[in-house]
Structure formats: structure tokens, C-alpha cells
Amino acid sequence: MKLVETAEQAKQDPSYLKAVTELIYQLADDDFIISFRGSEWLGLAPHIEEDVAYSSITQNTMGHAVMFYELLEQLGEGKADVLAHERQPKDRKNGCYLEKRNGEGAYHGEPYFDWALAVVRNYFYETFKQIKLEAISDGSYKPLANVAKKALMEQTYHLAHWKMWMKQLQKSTDEAQERMELRIVEAWDEFGDVLELGDCAEDMQRHAIITSSEELKGKWLQEVTNTITNVPNKPLKQIYGNGRNGEHTVDLEQALETFAEVYNSDKTAIW
Amino acid sequence: MFRERGINEIHSVLKKVDDPELPSVSVLDLGMVHDIHLVGNNVFITMVPTFAGCPALEIIESNVKQAVEDVSWVKVCDVQFTFDYQWSTEAITEHGKNQLKKHGISPPPENYHQGDEWTVECPFCGSDYTSMENVFGPTACRSILYCSACRNPFEAMKPVVSYSKS
Numbered sequence: 279m280k281l282v283e284t285a286e287q288a289k290q291d292p293s294y295l296k297a298v299t300e301l302i303y304q305l306a307d308d309d310f311i312i313s314f315r316g317s318e319w320l321g322l323a324p325h326i327e328e329d330v331a332y333s334s335i336t337q338n339t340m341g342h343a344v345m346f347y348e349l350l351e352q353l354g355e356g357k358a359d360v361l362a363h364e365r366q367p368k369d370r371k372n373g374c375y376l377e378k379r380n381g382e383g384a385y386h387g388e389p390y391f392d393w394a395l396a397v398v399r400n401y402f403y404e405t406f407k408q409i410k411l412e413a414i415s416d417g418s419y420k421p422l423a424n425v426a427k428k429a430l431m432e433q434t435y436h437l438a439h440w441k442m443w444m445k446q447l448q449k450s451t452d453e454a455q456e457r458m459e460l461r462i463v464e465a466w467d468e469f470g471d472v473l474e475l476g477d478c479a480e481d482m483q484r485h486a487i488i489t490s491s492e493e494l495k496g497k498w499l500q501e502v503t504n505t506i507t508n509v510p511n512k513p514l515k516q517i518y519g520n521g522r523n524g525e526h527t528v529d530l531e532q533a534l535e536t537f538a539e540v541y542n543s544d545k546t547a548i549w
Numbered sequence: 550m551f552r553e554r555g556i557n558e559i560h561s562v563l564k565k566v567d568d569p570e571l572p573s574v575s576v577l578d579l580g581m582v583h584d585i586h587l588v589g590n591n592v593f594i595t596m597v598p599t600f601a602g603c604p605a606l607e608i609i610e611s612n613v614k615q616a617v618e619d620v621s622w623v624k625v626c627d628v629q630f631t632f633d634y635q636w637s638t639e640a641i642t643e644h645g646k647n648q649l650k651k652h653g654i655s656p657p658p659e660n661y662h663q664g665d666e667w668t669v670e671c672p673f674c675g676s677d678y679t680s681m682e683n684v685f686g687p688t689a690c691r692s693i694l695y696c697s698a699c700r701n702p703f704e705a706m707k708p709v710v711s712y713s714k715s
Contacts (some may be wrong), residue, residue, distance in 0.1 A: 431637070
């Protein structure tokens with residue numbers, strides 16, 4: 279495997295550049311949107327310790343998104359702040375399930391959010407992120423492999439946290455079990471595109487930036503089915519479309535509008 | 550000769566640049582300074598961030614720059630954070646660990662391997678009759694614990710080490 283040490287070196291090969299840029303957009307946008315949804319739980323988590331834990335995880339994850347946007351900046355995609363705030367939904371590469379609202383209502387209103395959704399979504403996502411980062415840390419793009427190694431040092435704590443919730447709630451009261459099962463069955467129809475690597479998947483693998491999406495998906499299924507009490511007996515689907523191709527729901531528009539509200543009010547402000 | 554003296558001088562300056570949340574614990578003792586490089590009267594400092602999402606990084610960067618530029622012979626100080634090297638809690642110096650205890654924060658365990666269990670001694674009474682209340686604390690790098698011996702809540706730096714595949 280030939281290592282690509284710098285952004286400048288990556289820019290020499292258009293096909294390499296395209297593949298690595300595409301992958302980093304997916305990583306950045308996934309982390310960005312799931313931490314936005316996580317931040318909407320601030321002050322609403324089931325108990326105060328969880329509030330501290332979830333917001334800490336969310337802050338780290340947003341930090342990971344920043345590292346990925348900065349890698350894109352080095353690759354000539356524009357300023358990290360602009361990439362996070364100004365891109366239209368059609369240009370976003372995150373999986374659709376990750377942009378889904380936290381439940382009924384809104385943060386500034388009556389937030390009837392669903393904790394079962396938070397647990398299932400974060401567990402499914404963090405499990406896949408772990409597997410993906412492990413593959414990337416052995417990959418050919420050195421700056422990305424280094425960032426993956428950095429993220430992995432923190433990722434262990436995140437994944438352990440959500441796995442604990444999964445295990446405990448699935449063994450808890452009848453109501454808890456029912457609500458968890460409902461969200462697991464729902465996720466089975468909606469999580470599919472998160473596991474995809476999009477149109478450049480073959481090039482990503484050819485350039486040894488990451489392994490094949492089949493391998494990643496296989497590892498994810500193995501881990502997740504070990505933790506779920508009743509594994510849904512149906513294939514994984516992506517009923518909202520494929521976020522890797524820029525297909526998204528209105529929930530993403532709502533998220534971006536809220537997220538960028540202050541930024542859009544004065545784009546030249548210095549923080 | 551001048552070069553060596555210069556680097557030593559910058560070194561002593563960095564011993565006095567503290568973590569914004571932990572007065573008396575310097576960025577040097579936290580193991581965040583990777584390299585000090587001189588080119589003429591310009592100083593280039595490479596630092597490794599502790600946690601990726603730590604909001605204090607920008608403050609630390611500007612505090613380091615300010616402190617070094619206050620040295621009379623320094624023209625410009627450039628501070629860069631790098632991900633080429635991973636910070637780990639192993640990088641905290643003995644002095645740093647002692648200073649942390651004074652803040653009621655237990656230092657991270659030594660020779661820790663990811664996934665291992667670890668014991669935390671109370672920074673106040675030294676007992677290991679303690680329990681973890683929350684692995685996530687008030688900042689990304691700290692956990693919340695309770696000492697059953699002296700009945701004090703306290704914090705601990707959570708161990709963060711290089712990822713190794715299991």
C-alpha cells in the first residue's frame with residue numbers, strides 16, 4: 279500500500295482526491311448531524327448524570343466533525359466553518375436516519391423527545407463509526423488515518439456508554455422493552471444508507487483508503503445482532519433514500535436552519 | 550549556544566502557561582507541547598490537543614502565543630496543533646500529576662491499556678475505597694467519582710491511550 283502523506287500529495291491524483299474527499303464528507307456530515315441532534319437533548323436527558331455524559335459525548339463528536347471539516351479545508355474544499363454552516367441539503371452526505379428529529383415537538387416548545395430513539399440511534403451509529411474508524415486508521419491517507427486514531431481514543435467511551443443503555447433497557451420494564459423494540463424495528467427500515475459509502479466506494483477501496491462497505495456492514499451486523507434481544511427478521515432498508523447521494527428529508531432542513539441561525543445573522547462576526 | 554539557551558527559556562515560559570480551567574497545571578506538564586523550534590527570533594511551537602472537542606484549545610493557543618511573544622528577543626510565535634502525534638494521559642508529568650491532586654483531581658492510572666479496569670485513589674485521603682459515579686465529567690477529560698472512606702466527591706482524569714485493536 280502506497281501511503282499518501284499530505285493533502286498536496288493527494289491533489290496530484292484526481293481519482294484519489296475525489297475518493298478521499300467523498301469519504302471525509304460522509305464522516306464529517308454524519309458526526310455533525312448526530313451531534314446536532316445530541317445537543318438538542320441538553321437539559322432533557324433522563325437524569326442529570328446522563329445529561330453530563332450525553333453532552334460530553336456530543337461535544338467530542340462535534341470535535342470529530344471539526345477535525346474532518348479541517349481535513350476538507352486542507353484538500354481545497356473551502357473553509358471548515360463555511361462547509362459546516364452554508365452547504366445546502368442536496369450537498370450534504372450524512373445518512374438520512376441521523377437527521378431524523380428526536381421525537382415529537384421541538385426543543386424550543388414542547389420537546390416530547392424519545393429516549394429509546396436516542397439510545398438505538400446512537401448505539402447503531404457509534405458501533406458503525408468504530409468499525410469505520412478502525413478501517414481508516416490502517417488506510418492510505420495518512421492525515422485521515424491520524425485523525426481516525428485520535429477519534430478512536432475517545433470513541434471507546436462513547437460506544438461503551440450507548441451499549442450499556444441498550445443492554446439495560448432491553449432487560450428493563452415491559453414498557454421499556456416495547457419502546458426499544460419499536461425503535462429497533464424502525465431503524466431496520468431507515469439505517470441502510472448510513473452503512474453505505476456511496477458512488478465512490480470502489481475507488482475508496484482501490485486506493486486503500488478504507489475497506490469495502492460489504493466488510494464494514496458485515497462487522498456491524500455481527501456486533502449489533504449480538505446486542506439486540508430480538509433481531510428484526512427482515513432486510514435492512516433506507517426508506518428515506520440515500521443520504522450519500524444528497525437525498526434528504528425535511529428534518530435536515532429544520533436542523534440546518536436552527537444550527538446556522540446565529541451564523542447567518544452575521545457571517546462576518548468574529549467569535 | 551544561543552539556540553539552546555533560547556529553547557530552554559521558552560521551556561520555562563511554557564511551564565507557567567496553565568490550562569485555563571486548572572490554574573497551576575501547565576500545558577507543559579499536561580504533555581501538550583510536542584516541539585519547540587527556533588528560526589532566528591521566531592518561535593514555532595507544535596502542540597498536541599488533549600480531547601478533539603475541547604473548547605479550551607483556542608484559548609490555550611492564544612495564551613501560549615502571548616506568553617512566548619512577551620519574551621524580549623522573540624519576534625513572532627507561531628502555534629500549531631497537530632494530529633500527527635496522539636496525546637495520551639501517559640504524557641502528563643509527575644509534577645503535573647501532583648498539581649492535579651491539589652485541585653481534587655486524581656491523575657490517570659499508569660501503564661493503562663484500553664478497555665482495562667482501573668482503580669482510582671482519592672486525591673484527598675488516598676483511599677482506594679472509591680466508586681465511579683459517571684465516566685463523563687464536567688469536561689471531556691474528567692470523570693466524577695466518590696470516596697467512601699472520606700465521603701468526598703472528587704474527579705479523575707480519565708485514561709486516554711492509543712487505540713489498539715482487540
